[in-house]
Amino acid sequence: MSELRFSLADVAGVRLAVSPVNETVMSMWAVASPVYYAVHLPWIDRARVAMRRPEVADRVRPLAELVRPSSWLPDFLTPAPRPNVEMAEQLDQIAATPPDVVVRDLLATTPRRPLGPFGQALLADPRGLLPQLVDALRVWYDEAIAPDWPRIRALLDADVAYRAAQLAESGAGRFFEQLHPSLRWHGDRVVSDDPFERDFDLRGRGLALNPSVFTSRGVCWNLLEDSLPVGAYPVRAVGTLWEAAAPPPGDPLARVIGPGRAALLHLLDTAITTTDLARLTGMSAGNVSQHLAALHAAGLVGRSRQGRHVLYRNTDAAGVLLRASRGG
Template identity: 75%
Template sequence: MSQLRFETADVAGVRFGVSPVWETVSSLWVLRDPIRNALHLPWIDRARTFVARPEVAVAVGPLRELARPRAWLPDFLTPPPPGPDVEFEESLEQVRATPPAVVVRDLLATTPRRPLGPFGQALRTDPKAMLPALVTALRVWHDVAIAPDWPRMRALLEADIAHRGSQLAEGGAGLALAGLHPTVRWAGDRVVSDDPWRLDFHLGGRGIALNPGVFTPQRVLWNLLEDSPPGGTYPVRAVATLWEAAPAPPGDPLARVIGSGRAGLLQLLDSAATTSDLARRTGMSAGNVSQHLAALHAAGLVSRVRQGRHVLYRGTDAATVLLRASRGE
């Protein structure tokens, strides 16, 4: 069990963002353990073809050595996102700018679990000379394995952050923190996390940067060192929908009345969602989704509310009645 102790300033400093570099690194865990990550098999099948290319295998080798299953990651490799709209190049620059002393410290912090491999040892010995190879590995793997699917991944991650924003508005930071994962709870002035690490960490007024993760294992992973920005990564909501096919309601009586696109959207709006998330899940363009939502909103079947820079849509009570009637309930 771990504890994160909060001051008033820490509660005010809770923030959420997207981390492209985290997805790039953590995806290698999934690639090496497909049995435990069967829901990502569509992505794994494609990624295996990429890593089988000799030029990719060589370039990505340094990253694969550090991102080993059941081994600790050096924290500098996955810096907390500095804001909600971070691009991959910004994250990459954070890694590139890591001071050599921090590289060595973070590498040594991983050795109690497993010794460093050849590249890790060389990186520890000469961080300045070896760090560029690691940055190159990050860029190559992101370009071939993550970038093609990044728009739909980002839509899912942003939908999760919109949900956390709704929790902050409804119940404050305590509700948002307690909702990160079933193994986490808010205990008045601290987060208690049921994990094997036994951390007792005081945030010290620095707040904490949190990001949802597509490839994150089923617990919250903390980035907590005294002289680094505190951070944490938690499993994104609805990750099982990421690779699903577009919903198709053939023969649905409601689809014959209002159209299959609008009927499909209503089926998904039993919980709040953004336009981009709905586009990802249905396979429609964002423009088509927006047009359908506008029509459904005008008909009183969809409500909408702004949360920060996101607009969340949800089916109304009238939509629930209509859906039940179409199913003969």
């Protein structure tokens, strides 16, 4: 069990953001242990095809060696994300990690499992070999994550918008208890039901939180005394990530407003972008935009901006229509 102690400044400093490098790193767990990530099997099949290519496998090996099942991650691999941060910025941040921090974070992983050959070499020469690890991250992102990043990002952005509204409406205590079943707010601290036994004072630095599609069994903490504390928590609605959407057979709503618009309404219980709606439905982005404009004009869909993205979500009126069409 871990405890994170908050001051008023820490409560005010809680923020939410999306981390491309976090998804890149943690996706390696899914490739290595697909039985625990069955929801991602469509993606895992594609990622394993990429990994079997020798030119990819050789360059990604340093990352695969450090991100092992049942092993702790070196914390410098998952830095705190800034709002709207891009992968290239996070790679630059990792590349600039001081050698003593690389060594410290590598040694922190060894109580559970010894380092492999690359880890040992990186421990001995962090300045010389860190670029090789950064290259592995870049290659794995380009090969395995980037093709699906619009879909993944849309789900993560929708979660950030949802959680930000929760924080504003409910306050920090209720927010953390809704974030994951393993968390509870107790006085001036968050108590996390985990095996790490940390007692950590945030010391006025706040806490960065990022949703993750590849974090499945709890909140993964990155708690260091000299950097912004971070928590990666499981994203909502991850089961919808790889689905192709269509209205249910015989859907009465589709007969009234058309199958395309009905398909969108069935997906918009969660806020989502035009790009991801196009991927999920198989429609062109132009067709999706036309349908959304009509649904918005009819008061069935609302929209909001989250950073660089516009998110769409059903209104209460759409919810009434959907419940009626589903027989609810």
